[in-house]
Amino acid sequence: METTDFSSLDLAPELLQVVQELGYEEMTPIQAASIPLILDGKDIIGQSKTGSGKTAAFALPILNTLDLENRNIQALILCPTRELATQVVGEFRKLGRRYEGLQILSLTGGQTGREQAQAMERGVHIAVGTPGRVLDHLNRERMDLNDIATLVLDEADKMFDMGFAAEIKAILKQLPTKRQTLFFSATFPEEIQDLSRRYQKNPLKIIVEDAAETGTSIEQIVYDSSESQKSDTLMRVLQQHPAKSTIIFCNTKAAVNELAERIAEYKVSVAALHGDLEQRERDRVMATFRNGSTAILVATDVAARGLDIDHLEQVINFDLPAQAETYVHRIGRTGRAGREGRAITIASPVDTMKLLEFEKLSGGAFLRPTLGFKNQHGLNPFAHQSAMKTLSISGGRKDKLRPGDILGALTNKEGSTLTGADIGKIEIHDHISYVAISSSMVDTALEKLRTGKIKGQKFQARLVK
Ligand code: ADP
């Protein structure tokens, strides 16, 4: 029986201290199983569900073996999307905060290639990027790979789903052969097994099963509908199951747009998220959903990747996904951290076989209640109401803004009627920030930001949702 105590690990004191400061009481199962092997220099394939702490499983050993004096890249982490790369960078910064001078660089579309090249010239210890952008730097000979001791493919399955196979192989070929190669993923399809056979050395597979856990806190409901009635059925489902936060998954962009428009007619706070939106627009939509000012998000699977939210009340499958793993992944977004969640699937007759398979893999029994008739008033606009509104501020991390500065600007002044309780999540992006304000105070907050200053500087503020 392996121990789950962090202090049992042969980690630098700076890292053990941070882990303690962060309040991590014990290692998660994937961490307990993989960290000792990674510290030992082994190649591994780590598989466990989303939210199980895979990032720290590779970040802690990487930080532990880093040579801060050497300002060449020593670890490269590939991630499927810019959002996921940003999360990994955040986790590295958090865990590495006691390492003075630690330089971590994100290689994604968030910055220009030139800015990134300059950062690499100044010196970077760890690079986290998307395959496309990393390969671009390699092709322009802007990136020195000679000192890379560790390569991580994070969310390897998603990178394959997104069509990055060729880029990943091209990058792998250019890395030093004497290196450690780590694959992390929620599932392990055949393509990844192939890649593992070609590029890993005696890899050890660590699989943390979670099927049994999935079904317990998530109520899974199926409503039958003919194909042509699905959108009416959805409206009845929304009427019957009001929630503060709902994601509706569709398989096509056209369905996403169509449903979002239909729901919007009922004055419900809804937004569409699909791959054709500009990055800036996607960031904004995700921010308003995370902070509770969008109640219903209609999305495709690919677009919803990287949408990291603490608690989601319900997931609705308007279209069934092709793969059972995708179904489990979708519904796993609700019911996190021991809270209850609901997953509703609208199934047409052609879906029967798939449903059986999904039910088996998800490990929970499907409920099949009858759906009430649509009431004549249609969807009650108050059913899916958001208590928050979102303001954007025309400054971000690049302007050295921090959440405290925005909170201060809103509440500090004498005679301010705004209090901390009116202010929700504050998200700082590179050039823009989003702050959630309780609906009743949003005008006051907007006025305050428009007339006042933040850190002595003027910024533009506007209502975005
Ligand atoms: P995954 O990559 O498996 O989806 P993450 O690495 O994103 O999961 O971790 C999910 C969350 O759990 C993060 O917020 C992280 O800071 C936190 N976390 C990681 N390890 C621990 C731990 N041992 N104890 C408590 N929280 C942890």
Ligand code: MG
């Ligand atoms: Mg992860």
